[in-house]
Amino acid sequence: EQLAATKSGRTQLRSRGSYLVLRELHNWERDPEVLSACLKLIQVLIGDEPEAGMENLLEVAVPEELQRRLRRAEEEEREK
Numbered sequence: 001e002q003l004a005a006t007k008s009g010r011t012q013l014r015s016r017g018s019y020l021v022l023r024e025l026h027n028w029e030r031d032p033e034v035l036s037a038c039l040k041l042i043q044v045l046i047g048d049e050p051e052a053g054m055e056n057l058l059e060v061a062v063p064e065e066l067q068r069r070l071r072r073a074e075e076e077e078r079e080k
Contacts, residue, residue: 004041004057006057007050018045022038022042033078036077
C-alpha cells in the first residue's frame, strides 16, 4: 500500500501488471485481512488519479469525521 501512495508508485504498479496479479490473488485468497488489503489496493490502482496537489495520498488531510466513519467501516468489515 505504501508504494501506491505516490503517483510514481501507482504508475509503476500499473505498468507492471500488478492489477492482474492482485485480481488473481483475490480470487483464491481466504484470509479476510489479505482480501481487504487486495481490494483497497485494487481500488487505488483502477481509480482515477487524484487532482493536482493530492498525488501523494500519505499527505492528504482527511477530515476527522471521515476518519471516524472509515475506522467504523473497517471494524464492521473485520467483524464479518
